[in-house]
Amino acid sequence: MITLALSKGRIFEETLPLLAAAGISVLEDPESSRKLILPTNQADVRVVLVRATDVPTYVEYGGADLGVAGRDVLIEHGGAGLYQPLDLRIAKCRMSVAVRDDFDYDNAVRQGSRLRVATKYTAIARQHFADKGVHVDLIKLYGSMELAPLTGLADAIVDLVSTGSTLKANRLVEVERIMDISSRLVVNQAALKLKRDQLKPLIDAIASAIPADPAA
Ligand code: PRT
Ligand code: MG
Secondary structure, rough: EEEEOOOHHHHHHHHOOOOOOOOEEEEEOOOOOOOOOOEOOOEEEEEEOHHHHHHHHHEEEEEEEEEEEEEHHHHHHOOOOOEEEEEEEOOOOEEEEEEEEOOOOOHHHHHOOEEEEEEOOHHHHHHHHHHHOEEEEOOOOOOOOOOHHOOOOOEEEEEEOOOOOOHHHOOOOEEEEEEEOOOOEEEHHHHHHHHHHHHHHHHHHHHHHOOOOOOO
């Protein structure tokens, strides 16, 4: 049996066409089913639905043989014990710094002010500001980062931006792009050895279906 860990929503939706290229179709819709283990048209392949941030943990400990996770999630997890053979180029966005539209970020940085930064992505934020030599107090949040600068909880946030409409709706502006984000295939290293005959063709078929890089 091969177990693939996916999160509901954009990652599930955007992974389906890649699975189709490998001849795999998921037999139930996670939005209407309450099941957490979904069968596929192949008796020896199943999908488990987990929180996006739990995908690397499932794969690391062998609860799943492979999974799909955002680069953001993988950096925050640390990636230990995970083989990352493919950038799937799906669920694309960017990690950015944003502030209230009336906050002079460049000036605050120039003056060496200590910034209060709210984020769910503390590893990425810590590294980014250390690289810039900017002193920050990081405030860990688990959701609705956009609210932090509006309530005075923080001067800035580090969050994912896709269309930019969430920032705009909350009168925030993107002042720095930290990195481009997309989702990757992650594979349990022991499973790759023990189930190589099943996993290798699956990984190759997925690789052949990755959308073309528009920049290339
Ligand atoms: O939602 P839940 O708390 O269960 O978990 P999650 O938010 O980690 O999962 P999910 O499914 O929302 O995101 C899974 C992965 O999709 C992330 O780890 C990213 O790699 C990727 N991804 C791509 C995004 C976005 N685009 C995105 N726009 N993840 C989140 N967003 C959010 C962002 O945090 C912000 O709140 O959408 C909002 C901004 O969107 P725009 O279009 O208004 O800019
Ligand atoms: Mg979400």
